[in-house]
Amino acid sequence: MRFLAFALAAVVSTTAAAAVDPRTVPSQLDPVWQARTRAVFKQAIEIPSVHNRGQVPAVAKLLADQFRAAGIPDSDIHFMPYEGLPGDKTEALIVRWRSPHATKKPMLILGHMDVVEAKRSDWKYDPFVFREEGGYFYGRGTSDMKNGDVATMMGAVKLMSEGFKPDRDVIFFYSGDEETEGRGATLGASTWRNLTDAEFGLNADGGCASYDANFRPLGCGISIAEKTFQTYLFTTHNPGGHSSRPRPDNAIYDLADALEKLRKYRFQPTLNPANRGYFEERAREEGGSALGNSIRAWLANPNDGKDADIVEASPIDLGLTRTRCVATMLSGGHADNALPQSATATVNCRIMPGVQPVAVQAELQKMAGPKVEVRPDPNYIGVPTPSSPLRPDVLNAVTAAIQHFHGPQMHVFPVMQAGASDGSFFRAKGIPVYDVDGSWGISPLDDRAHGLDERLPVSAMYDDVLHWEMLIKALAS
Numbered sequence: 001m002r003f004l005a006f007a008l009a010a011v012v013s014t015t016a017a018a019a020v021d022p023r024t025v026p027s028q029l030d031p032v033w034q035a036r037t038r039a040v041f042k043q044a045i046e047i048p049s050v051h052n053r054g055q056v057p058a059v060a061k062l063l064a065d066q067f068r069a070a071g072i073p074d075s076d077i078h079f080m081p082y083e084g085l086p087g088d089k090t091e092a093l094i095v096r097w098r099s100p101h102a103t104k105k106p107m108l109i110l111g112h113m114d115v116v117e118a119k120r121s122d123w124k125y126d127p128f129v130f131r132e133e134g135g136y137f138y139g140r141g142t143s144d145m146k147n148g149d150v151a152t153m154m155g156a157v158k159l160m161s162e163g164f165k166p167d168r169d170v171i172f173f174y175s176g177d178e179e180t181e182g183r184g185a186t187l188g189a190s191t192w193r194n195l196t197d198a199e200f201g202l203n204a205d206g207g208c209a210s211y212d213a214n215f216r217p218l219g220c221g222i223s224i225a226e227k228t229f230q231t232y233l234f235t236t237h238n239p240g241g242h243s244s245r246p247r248p249d250n251a252i253y254d255l256a257d258a259l260e261k262l263r264k265y266r267f268q269p270t271l272n273p274a275n276r277g278y279f280e281e282r283a284r285e286e287g288g289s290a291l292g293n294s295i296r297a298w299l300a301n302p303n304d305g306k307d308a309d310i311v312e313a314s315p316i317d318l319g320l321t322r323t324r325c326v327a328t329m330l331s332g333g334h335a336d337n338a339l340p341q342s343a344t345a346t347v348n349c350r351i352m353p354g355v356q357p358v359a360v361q362a363e364l365q366k367m368a369g370p371k372v373e374v375r376p377d378p379n380y381i382g383v384p385t386p387s388s389p390l391r392p393d394v395l396n397a398v399t400a401a402i403q404h405f406h407g408p409q410m411h412v413f414p415v416m417q418a419g420a421s422d423g424s425f426f427r428a429k430g431i432p433v434y435d436v437d438g439s440w441g442i443s444p445l446d447d448r449a450h451g452l453d454e455r456l457p458v459s460a461m462y463d464d465v466l467h468w469e470m471l472i473k474a475l476a477s
Helices: 030-045 055-069 145-163 183-189 250-262 273-286 290-300 305-312 357-368 392-406 423-428 457-474
Strands: 077-083 087-095 109-114 131-135 136-138 170-175 202-205 209-211 216-228 228-237 324-330 342-351 373-376 412-417 434-437 456-458
Touching: 030 055, 030 145, 030 457, 055 087, 055 145, 055 170, 055 209, 077 183, 077 324, 077 412, 087 183, 087 216, 109 145, 109 183, 109 457, 131 457, 136 457, 145 170, 145 457, 170 183, 183 423, 202 423, 216 273, 216 392, 228 250, 228 324, 228 357, 250 324, 250 342, 250 357, 273 290, 342 357, 357 373, 357 412, 373 423, 392 412, 392 457, 423 434
Parallel strands: 109 170, 109 202, 202 434, 216 412
Antiparallel strands: 077 087, 087 170, 131 136, 136 456, 209 216, 216 434, 228 342, 228 373, 324 342
């Protein structure tokens, strides 16, 4: 999962600098390092590290080779094979950059090496052939998230080449199944904790700065919380019979009735430190507009469902005020001339931080009614995670780096991700995590993660290397 910063649909004061297309501004990264970064990025994109293809270890080797060449000894480079989804063998990579004079607890940097499937027939060009065109890098993983893998590694390798010595160990954790089961992060936060234990984590699987189509800055959100991922199965049962003699009750109709209720259902809106910080910024940017007034009314009264509904009707704020559940798959019946004996809908929920999935299950069961059985997907039970306290040192470091490239008009603020990432597994085990990647794009034009013709501005890739270099220097020196 990767998101650009949530766009703030606001009237931002337009200056000459803000109106410049950021894609035309040359990166400050040295041309030699640009070439090195491009070469590794190309190799990473052209490895189809998709579920069940067995190619994640090739990405791990690519990254490990760069760390090794920079001086990290083999004893601090750990390849960790494991099984993700049943039968899917994959691998995590853990690298420790040791401090010669550690005075602080280690810092953890997170990423994932797997990508979602991309069909050649759907894309204009081969998704696993790296391509540069019109100021963009194209290919599956360019924005989700091999850019972050390469940028975190190259930022560290650049610092090593310059003789930088961190005052804390810097641990790099790259999982192999974030897009599916998240088993790697589960192991990383528990079984492999001796290799990953840290004071805090910085997640490259989370975007930051973005611009609108008029090149106005939309802000940089530091994700400090994530919704809990949980899928439920809605199932109806019926004796069935011959289709020539329809019954008054029908498994498919009963399921359809429940899904119609779900379509209209709204959970109680909730404010927490993460989405409150985001909506305070939204209210500031919206000014005296009707939407701005509704945001302020909801901030003043978190139980105000009416204004929360107005807020969430804005497409850019969808999913940020409450738990949301949506039907994603259907199955039912067994023959075209037989009444259905059962029907099942897959319902995916993104649950507000701190809310237990069992509580959402009970609420969904009450909503659906007695004709529908609601149960969680037995293959995955979500674990609620707390918000990470917004550390001043992380906030200051990210703000300095973001505004170095984008100017003071690019505001930095906390957000809650509507999706989920590997960071949630570490938060659940007591390591606060912050999504702070420095790559950027034009929203919504470049919001193509998991979609067709995924891309990233060329200069955004190079800027991200310097961004991570700045973060490591600020937080490990």
